[in-house]
Amino acid sequence: MARGLSKPPARARRAGGGAKSDDNRDLRAMIMAATEELLHEKRLEELTVLDVIERAGVSRASFYIYFESKYAPLAALAEEVTDKLYNVYWSEYLSGDESPTLEVYARHWRQTLEFWAEHRAVLVAAAA
Numbered sequence: 001m002a003r004g005l006s007k008p009p010a011r012a013r014r015a016g017g018g019a020k021s022d023d024n025r026d027l028r029a030m031i032m033a034a035t036e037e038l039l040h041e042k043r044l045e046e047l048t049v050l051d052v053i054e055r056a057g058v059s060r061a062s063f064y065i066y067f068e069s070k071y072a073p074l075a076a077l078a079e080e081v082t083d084k085l086y087n088v089y090w091s092e093y094l095s096g097d098e099s100p101t102l103e104v105y106a107r108h109w110r111q112t113l114e115f116w117a118e119h120r121a122v123l124v125a126a127a128a
Helices: 020-039 049-056 058-067 072-097 102-118 118-125
Strands: none
Touching: 020 049, 020 058, 020 072, 020 118, 049 058, 072 102, 072 118, 102 118
């Protein structure tokens, strides 16, 4: 599953099953994780909101509280991926806080390629 991104999907808790604010954050994360999982299985054009809500175990109403279409969780995932690429792998180097050696530069590119490979489905769908 996606390292460091949205939590993997699990069945949504029913009423009385925990703090409401935690449930809200969990629902959004579950929808995003389900979307990423499904993008590994099918193209965005083939994906439906029904696919996402079934995989995430949430209601259609819950989906539409957080996202207006099947494209919105993809946009949120793409933003998470690009933010993490910058913040984790490149910010120190680009700000000059890290030595600009060839070894450091090569390490950053290796990490970037590994991360892109892990989230390829999201990045390909977002670029389409």
